Amino acid sequence: AHFQAEDGIRDNIPSLVGSEMCIRDSFYPTANGNWDAAMIQTMLAMGVFLDDRAMFQRAVDYTLSDKGNGAIGKYFNEFGECQESGRDQAHTQMGLGYLGCAAEIAWKQGVDLYGALDNRLALGFEYTAKYNLGHEVPYEPYRSHEGRYYYPKISDDSRGRFSSIYERVYHHYHDRMGLEMPFTAQVIEKNRPERWRSSHASWGTLMHAGQPAN
Numbered sequence: 001a002h003f004q005a006e007d008g009i010r011d012n013i014p015s016l017v018g019s020e021m022c023i024r025d026s027f028y029p030t031a032n033g034n035w036d037a038a039m040i041q042t043m044l045a046m047g048v049f050l051d052d053r054a055m056f057q058r059a060v061d062y063t064l065s066d067k068g069n070g071a072i073g074k075y076f077n078e079f080g081e082c083q084e085s086g087r088d089q090a091h092t093q094m095g096l097g098y099l100g101c102a103a104e105i106a107w108k109q110g111v112d113l114y115g116a117l118d119n120r121l122a123l124g125f126e127y128t129a130k131y132n133l134g135h136e137v138p139y140e141p142y143r144s145h146e147g148r149y150y151y152p153k154i155s156d157d158s159r160g161r162f163s164s165i166y167e168r169v170y171h172h173y174h175d176r177m178g179l180e181m182p183f184t185a186q187v188i189e190k191n192r193p194e195r196w197r198s199s200h201a202s203w204g205t206l207m208h209a210g211q212p213a214n
Contacts, residue, residue: 033144125184
């Protein structure tokens with residue numbers, strides 16, 4: 001982690017760390033994966049801000065592990081179905097957005113979570129974008145980590161209601177890496193400019209559309 005907090009902020013770091021101990025020290029492996037995804041992005045951001053390499057690495061290690069529903073290999077199967085695809089599309093996109101944010105934080109620190117498991121995050125975005133654009137997608141009944149949740153069929157709850165999560169990952173995979181993401185591109189065209197959507201900030205188009213591939 002390269003960021004250094006300004007002196008005035010650094011003076012308050014002990015109280016900051018103490019007040020955020022529950023986030024820093026806790027994942028929730030058996031909850032629906034958006035919980036872990038939220039903790040992953042928060043822990044990465046705190047690790048950078050506090051210049052705490054151990055905290056940052058703990059989040060990276062968990063993301064790449066098989067220890068909970070929010071880990072990349074648990075949240076998405078081999079063709080992009082999400083652990084929450086059978087729950088509803090709002091929570092599915094919530095988890096996607098958090099993991100996309102986490103991947104960008106890590107990328108800025110020289111760690112490639114985007115590329116984990118052969119770009120599994122990209123498959124998750126494409127699968128979810130395709131389904132929410134009205135296309136049919138394959139679905140396998142999903143039993144979550146330790147069997148807490150079981151979703152026998154894909155959910156059409158909130159189908160077609162797009163969260164503001166697509167510009168960032170499209171910029172990475174398409175602009176930086178040269179990969180095609182046709183369904184994500186269609187969502188962006190339909191949804192641009194990204195606006196405030198509940199759990200996600202509205203700056204995706206401003207920050208990522210047309211930006212240099214670096």
